[in-house]
Amino acid sequence: MFSISRRRLDAWMINIALVIICLFALIPVATTVLISFKGERDIIRKPPNILPCDTPESAFDPSACRWSVEGYQRVLAPRPSDGLLPFTLTGNIVRIYIPNSFMYATSTALLVVFLSGMSGYAFSRYRFRGRQAMLVSILAITGVPLLTNLLALYHMGVNIRRAQLPFYDDRLFLVAVYTGFFLPLSVWIAKGFFDAIPRELEEAAVIDGCTPFSALLRISMPLALPGLMAIFLLTFVNVWNEFIAGYLLVAKNELKPAMFGLYEFLGQNIINLQVIAAACILIALPIVILFIFARRTFFAAMMEGAIKG
Amino acid sequence: MQRTEIRRKPRNRFRNLLPFWLILPTVVVILAIQVYPAFYTVWLSLHQRQPRGWDYVGVDNFQRLFRMGVFGESVGHTIVFLIGYTTLTLVLGFIIALLLNRKLKLSGLYITVLFVPWIIADIIVGIVFRLLVVPDYGLLSGILQNPAIFPPNGISVLTASRPPSWFGGFPFPPAPAMIYLIMASAWRALPFITLLLLAAMQTVSNEIIESSRMDGANGWQVVRHILIPLMLPTLVVALFSLTLGGMNGVGMVFSLTGGGPGTSTEVLSYLLYVLGWSQLEFGRAAALALLIAVVNWALILATLRITRVEERSH
Numbered sequence: 001m002f003s004i005s006r007r008r009l010d011a012w013m014i015n016i017a018l019v020i021i022c023l024f025a026l027i028p029v030a031t032t033v034l035i036s037f038k039g040e041r042d043i044i045r046k047p048p049n050i051l052p053c054d055t056p057e058s059a060f061d062p063s064a065c066r067w068s069v070e071g072y073q074r075v076l077a078p079r080p081s082d083g084l085l086p087f088t089l090t091g092n093i094v095r096i097y098i099p100n101s102f103m104y105a106t107s108t109a110l111l112v113v114f115l116s117g118m119s120g121y122a123f124s125r126y127r128f129r130g131r132q133a134m135l136v137s138i139l140a141i142t143g144v145p146l147l148t149n150l151l152a153l154y155h156m157g158v159n160i161r162r163a164q165l166p167f168y169d170d171r172l173f174l175v176a177v178y179t180g181f182f183l184p185l186s187v188w189i190a191k192g193f194f195d196a197i198p199r200e201l202e203e204a205a206v207i208d209g210c211t212p213f214s215a216l217l218r219i220s221m222p223l224a225l226p227g228l229m230a231i232f233l234l235t236f237v238n239v240w241n242e243f244i245a246g247y248l249l250v251a252k253n254e255l256k257p258a259m260f261g262l263y264e265f266l267g268q269n270i271i272n273l274q275v276i277a278a279a280c281i282l283i284a285l286p287i288v289i290l291f292i293f294a295r296r297t298f299f300a301a302m303m304e305g306a307i308k309g
Numbered sequence: 310m311q312r313t314e315i316r317r318k319p320r321n322r323f324r325n326l327l328p329f330w331l332i333l334p335t336v337v338v339i340l341a342i343q344v345y346p347a348f349y350t351v352w353l354s355l356h357q358r359q360p361r362g363w364d365y366v367g368v369d370n371f372q373r374l375f376r377m378g379v380f381g382e383s384v385g386h387t388i389v390f391l392i393g394y395t396t397l398t399l400v401l402g403f404i405i406a407l408l409l410n411r412k413l414k415l416s417g418l419y420i421t422v423l424f425v426p427w428i429i430a431d432i433i434v435g436i437v438f439r440l441l442v443v444p445d446y447g448l449l450s451g452i453l454q455n456p457a458i459f460p461p462n463g464i465s466v467l468t469a470s471r472p473p474s475w476f477g478g479f480p481f482p483p484a485p486a487m488i489y490l491i492m493a494s495a496w497r498a499l500p501f502i503t504l505l506l507l508a509a510m511q512t513v514s515n516e517i518i519e520s521s522r523m524d525g526a527n528g529w530q531v532v533r534h535i536l537i538p539l540m541l542p543t544l545v546v547a548l549f550s551l552t553l554g555g556m557n558g559v560g561m562v563f564s565l566t567g568g569g570p571g572t573s574t575e576v577l578s579y580l581l582y583v584l585g586w587s588q589l590e591f592g593r594a595a596a597l598a599l600l601i602a603v604v605n606w607a608l609i610l611a612t613l614r615i616t617r618v619e620e621r622s623h
Contacts, residue, residue, distance in 0.1 A: 014408050015415065021405055022422040028437045028496065029425060031448055035440055047451035115335045122331035134332070136613070141343050143550075143609035145557035147578055148602040151585050151594050152346035152353060180342020187335060212327060241430035243560040248586060259432050259560075266436060266564060273440050273447075280433050291428040295421055298428075302501075303508065 036277035039068035043273050071278030075265075093279055096254055097261030101240055101283075104171070104257055108178040109235040112186050113228050115179070120190025121216055121224075125199065135191075142184040146177075146245055153177055157249050170250040177249060178239050186231045192304040193227025194220065230301035233294055237287055258283050350602065353595035370592035374600075377593075382572060383580040385480040386487065387556065390576055393483075393491040394498070395551045399544065401495065402502035407532070409503070410510045420504070427500035435564030438493040442466040467566065471573045484573035486566050494561055498554065502547050509543035510536065542615050549612045553605060577601060 034050065035043070042052035053065040077091040089095060123135060157173050197220055205215040221228075243259040250256050253264075262279055269275045291298060354370055356363040374380055405423070409416055426434065441449040444465050454463035464485050471484040480487075517539075518531055526534070537544070559578040562568060568575040568583070575583070577597065585594030 011411070011413065014411060015413065018405075018408055018413075018415075018419045021408070022419055025423050025426055025496070025499075028434075028441065029429075031441060032437045035448075044446055046445050047455075048446055048448050049451075050448060115338065118331040119335035122328035126328035128328050134336075138339070140606075140609050140613060141339060143553060143612065144343060144347075144602075144605060145553065147557040147559060147581065148598045148605060149343065149346040149350065151581070151591065151598050152349035153342070154585070155353065155591070156346065156349065176338070177342055180338050183335060183338055184343075237428060241432075243430065243432045243563070244582075248582075259430055262432060262436065263564060266439075271446070273443060276436060277440060280436055284429050284433050287428055287430075288425060291424070292421065295424070299420075299504075302504070 032277045032280055035273050036071045036281050037067050037069065038274050039066055039070050040272065040274065042066060042068075044271065068274070071272075071274035071276075072282070074272070074275045075279045075282060093258065093261045093265065093282065097256065097258040098283065100255060101246075101258035104175060104178065104246070105236045105239040107175050108182065108239045109232045111175070111179045112182050112235045113232050115183055116186035116190040116231055117221070117224070117228055119187050120192075121194050121220060123187070123191045124194035125202075135188075138184045138187050142188065146181055146242075150245065150248060153245070154248055161251070169255070170252065171255055174246060174249050177245055178235075178242065181245075182235045182238050186235060189231055189234075189301050189304045190224070190227060193224050193230075197223045226297065226300070227304075230297045230304075233290065233297055234301045237290070237298075240287055347602065350595050350598050353591060354599045357592045366592065370596040374593045374596045379572065379575070379580060380597075381478065382480065383575050383577050385478070386483075386572075386574065387576045387578075389480055389483050389487060390491060390494075390574075391552055391555050393488070394494050394555045395548055397491060397495040398498045398502050398551055399547060402499055402506050402547070403544075405499070405503045406506040406510050407536075409507050423503065424500045426497050429497070431497060431558055431560035432564045434493055434497045435561040435566075438489065438496075439467070439565050442489065444468060468570050470570055480573070484570065486570060486574050490561065490565055490574050493565055494555065494558065497561070498551060502551065505547050505550075506540065506543060509540045513539050545615055546612055549608045549615075553608050556601060556604065 031050075038052050042049070051060065051065065052067065053060050053062060055061045055064045075091050076089045076094055078087040079090050080086060081088040123131065157170065160168065160173060161170070201223070202212075202215045202219050205219050206212060210218065240257075241259065242257070243263065246257040247260045247263065253260075262283055265279050266276060355365060355367060357366045357370065409419060413419070429437075439447075441447045442453065442465075444450060444467060445454070450465070452458060454465055456463045466485045466489045469485045471480060471487075472482050475481055513536060517535055521531055521535055556576075557578055559576075559582060562574060562576060562579045563582075566574040568579050578601070581594055581597050581601065584590045584597060
């Protein structure tokens with residue numbers, strides 16, 4: 001874009017600009033980590049200081065830093081016990097809400113992978129009447145946000161609850177709602193991944209005596225595995241991060257997901273910023289680690305979805 | 310001969326119906342969770358809750374919704390929010406994409422780092438930004454509340470009310486909390502938009518840019534006359550997707566401002582929550598949900614049209 005003689009200088013300038021932008025992107029994250037390791041004494045200081053490392057004599061003294069894990073202690077609330085571990089974690093967030101979120105995210109992601117794998121394959125391999133119309137409708141539905149249907153879903157939930165079905169509770173309904181909302185995008189992503197697998201492989205398998213269904217299971221599914229993995233991860237993260245449906249569609253507090261736990265926590269700890277920060281870190285950390293290790297998979301799924309939607 | 314013929318038939322029929330069986334579960338789930346509730350919302354918006362059941366009231370819910378002062382105010386807040394949010398995100402996203410659009414050794418690292426905000430839940434982003442401006446104790450409050458830097462009294466983001474309006478009742482200039490909400494939302498949306506724009510930018514061929522360079526165009530002229538026109542469909546898609554997300558994203562409002570101070574960050578999506586779940590005005594809430602849904606559908610259909618046109622032109 002620029003003349004050759006200036007290219008090296010430009011590269012330096014661009015790198016510096018990008019490093020600054022990255023720092024800006026990370027500042028809110030970094031300050032939250034900092035806050036989570038402060039003690040109460042340093043949280044309620046006026047004016048606030050960035051690092052808890054000042055002494056009456058100097059503004060910054062690395063040896064005087066008062067780092068503290070008080071925030072984490074109050075979120076986890078460890079109690080001594082004589083089980084397998086010498087302590088148990090009794091904080092509501094780790095005891096109730098994070099396991100709930102894990103259950104919702106895993107079961108929704110598995111369901112979505114299963115359903116979108118099947119229908120994505122059909123859309124990719126077969127030409128049938130109404131195919132194009134269905135694909136376009138699914139694409140259109142992909143854009144529909146949860147919010148506008150929420151009121152109707154809430155009333156549906158109330159009506160079903162009133163019917164007192166055996167074995168039914170709000171968890172089932174919430175997983176169904178999440179599945180319905182994250183499925184359309186996944187169908188498109190799955191179709192894209194199946195489109196990339198050459199048809200000839202299956203045809204060869206069928207000629208060699210495979211049924212179409214077992215060709216799907218034995219040939220296409222393994223090849224599509226990275227794509228299905230991407231759908232799993234994307235759905236998992238989406239469900240983990242979802243707040244409003246988990247908050248409104250589930251009646252009992254002990255069945256609500258982690259984002260609700262965090263919101264509830266925010267109301268209980270107005271001044272104790274270190275506790276809130278620690279709770280945020282504990283809930284966001286699994287997802288951030290997952291993202292860093294599987295970023296290629298995420299980007300693949302995202303671009304597949306972004307090109308269409 | 311005969312035997313193979315007989316054995317083949319049911320298998321063929323199953324084979325012909327295979328795509329149907331594969332798609333059926335998906336269609337059932339989508340009908341139950343997406344399509345049925347949409348019609349149910351329409352039904353709810355035309356009825357009113359009475360002690361003995363639901364009464365048909367026609368468009369009464371809509372009329373009562375429009376008569377509410379909060380409704381007009383929320384429309385204003387939503388417009389201010391959307392204009393600020395889309396502009397800020399698109400401009401910053403375009404600039405960052407422009408910087409990333411070279412062969413740099415560290416691009417992979419930059420993209421990974423820049424993407425961290427996108428993976429964090431909106432409710433957590435709201436809390437993280439809230440922690441920075443908690444009155445007196447937040448790290449930014451030390452600067453923002455300092456009267457020497459922001460005369461006359463300093464700014465307290467979470468408690469300062471909206472300055473007097475410039476145009477009648479329209480909420481502009483917005484409250485500091487609204488500006489802060491826009492910044493926090495943009496921070497979270499930036500990675501996705503940046504990557505979307507970067508992908509579109511990489512499809513613009515280098516030859517066009519280099520030949521215009523030869524003809525003496527400067528960097529700004531290349532952006533203005535080549536990149537922006539060629540990327541226009543993507544820019545519009547990005548604008549629509551931001552508008553959709555901004556109109557319907559409610560988590561950040563919940564955790565960052567809770568609609569306050571006063572009602573200064575009460576956007577339509579938050580009003581829907583207030584009407585439907587804290588005031589239990591189901592009819593009016595359904596009317597509002599339907600209005601938001603209509604805007605959503607218009608945006609979705611427009612996006613579909615644009616992507617179709619783009620596909621045809623390629």
